[in-house]
Amino acid sequence: MKTVVAQSPMDALKAAMQLAQSVENQGQAHEAFHQLYEETRADNPEFATMLQMLWREYVATQRSAAFWQELCQVEKHLSERITESHIQLRQNYLRLMQEQ
Helix, strand or coil: CCCCCCCCHHHHHHHHHHHHCCHHHHHHHHHHHHHHHHHHHHHCHHHHHHHHHHHHHHHHHHHHHHHHHHHHHHHHHHHHHHHHHHHHHHHHHHHHHHHC
16 A cells, blocks of 8 residues: 555545545545544544544445446346337237238
8 A cells, every 4th residue: 555645634535535436446545544534633533533433424425326326227227128128029019910
């Protein structure tokens, strides 16, 4: 894990939040936040605890959003397949009617 170059707490939090938006980068996001948390805890433990609680909620909402996006993609794919099947069934029915 590479170390973060000295940056403001706000920039460090933004960077961690950007990393947390991708499931693949969750480990890096937690590491970046942990570094920020440790720095903040030294100065203000109560604020650091509150920040940690908010971080957990943020990560949970990111996971939830990723889950729902994936579910929407599956639903879209399923809907497209149903539409294709319906069109094919209709074409088969019309062909059958023409043959009779």
